[in-house]
Structure formats: C-alpha cells, structure tokens
Amino acid sequence: MAIIRVRNGLAPTPTLRRSSGDAMYNHFLLRVVRAVMGSAMLVSTIVACGKESTSPSGDRRAYGPAQTLGEGTARTFVTVDRSGAPKSLGVALSESAMRGLPTTPMPGMPSAAMLVLQLPSEATTTGFDHVMLDWNPAGHEPQHVYTLPHFDFHFYNITSAERESIVPTNPAWASKAAAFPSAAFVPNGYVAFSVLAGAPAPAVAVPFMGMHWVDPTSSPELQPPPAGKAFTTTFLYGTWDGRFIFAEPMITKAYIESMKDKPEGVTLPVGTAQRVSKAGMYPGAYSIKYDAKDREYRITLENLTSRQ
Secondary structure, three states: EEEEEOOOOOOEEEOOOOOHHHHHHHHHHHHHHHHHHOOOOOOOOEEOOOOOOEEEOOOOEEEEEEEEEEEEEEEEEEEEEEOOOEEEEEEEEHHHHHOOOOOOOOOOOOOOOOEEEEHHHHHHOOOOOEEEEEEEOOOOOOOOOOOOOEEEEEOOOOOOHHHHHOOOOOOOOOHHHOOOHHHOOOOOOOEEEEHHOOOOHHHEEEEOOOOEOOOOOHHHHHHOOOOOOOOOOOEEEEEOOOOEEEEEHHHHHHHHHHHOOOOOOOOOOOOOOOOOOOOOOOOOOEEEEEEOOOOOEEEEEEEEEEEO
C-alpha cells in the first residue's frame, strides 16, 4: 500500500492496492471488508472553534472545531446535563455540507474526503478521543449492496498516534489483527468480518482501523434475497490488539437527508457487551436527526453510560 501524508499534520491516509493474493477476497463479505472503510485524501480545513447551545431542560451542547465539508462544515459535539456529565456524543453536518461534496475518489480508494475531527473539551470524560469521517461518493463494492453515496463516522477511543500505528509494516500486524476480545467483551450479536468470510484476520484487517465487526441480523443489506433490503444505515465496531477501539455508524447521504421529513429523526439500538476493557462511556443507541432551527444534521451516539 501507499501512504498519503496530509500536509496539515492531522493524519496519514492509506491507499490499498490489490495484490496477487486477492483471490481470497472473492467472498462476498470479505469484499465488503476490503472496501468498506478506505480512507482518502483530506480536503477540509479547520474553519472555526466550537460554540455552545443550551436547551430549555438545561442540557448544553458544546461543539468541537469545525472543518470544511462540501459547501458547509462538519464538527463534533457533546451534549451535557446541568452538572456537566455527557449524555450524548456526535457529529453535526451543516445543511450546506450536503452540497458541493467532492465527487472524485482518490485513485484506488472509495473515499473522496476524510476529516479527522477533534472533540470539545467537555467530551474528555467520555473516553472517546477523536472522530474520523469518510465521504464515499459512489459507495464501494460489492455492487448493489454498498454502492450508494454514504458517510462513515468512526468514533475512536484511542489516540491518533495509536491509530496511525495500525499498519501492515508493524511487526505485530498479524498477531494484533488476530487478537480478538473474549466473548464477554463482544457486543451482543456482533461477529468479526474475518469469521464471516472464513479468511485469516491479518488479510481482512484494514490499515489505521483493524478488524471490523458487524451484527448480520441487524444489517438487512447483508441478507440474501428476498430478505435483503437496500442499505441505508448500519452500525459497526472495530478491534485491534484484543480490544474494541471504535464505534462506527455508516449511513447513506440520502438517508441522512431524508431526516428532514422525520421531525423526530431515527433512533436505533446498538449491541452492547457484558464487559468493557477500557473505562469510559458507551452508547446504547445511535440516532440520525435534522435540526431545522440550526439547519444541521446530527449523527449521535445516544444513551451514554459510564462503564469500568
């Protein structure tokens, strides 16, 4: 693979190349793994610091620094109660961000834009460190499953430096990719893509991400006909070196924009584990909503609960 270095120092970006060993990727789900989470060149710039919004209930929404996306911006936010305790964490896309999005993916990659979004200081106690957002203008293989324009929102609980060490040149790549958490630490219903594909974990792991996990029963787009439905949204987790390191809503652009017609938005439950390997806050659901007053879409990890 080749690594693209971002000039503003935010993060390196991988370009995955096919090799003679790609025959193992012919399996449907393995092709999903291969293509789902590619990163692409960073096309945004930081444009503003965070601001706050207070609701009548006393809950306060604090924003992280905004970055340019399309004709608008993307930024993280955290909602805290009167005592300052976090209740939810998310990414806000301005309505105008949905216009003028780049349409040309990086060569060999599905993504045309990648943003590394910093969290507001009020989110420190959540245990999350940063969010990586990818925009895939034509989706990615397999055909007729994920070949729809969509966004990936990676909420990492490791640092950027730790994330950047997840590369095939790491001498421990094979062992750390294959190190799965024990059953008690795996969210209910979730299975590693390598297990679904029947392939070696090191061949399925993705640079800067590790191993993706999915709940096949809650992902209609992965069901064979006639049960299968068109992809709109799904929720993934990721592991590296024996523990979960990110949570990831993956949502089509059209589905996000359809929230304008749903005043209450959509809230979906996510699988949770019996135990966690790192103290922090963990979601019990995620939501997709449109705020007509602020003219922004919000993708949010909801029902945050402190766990040890």
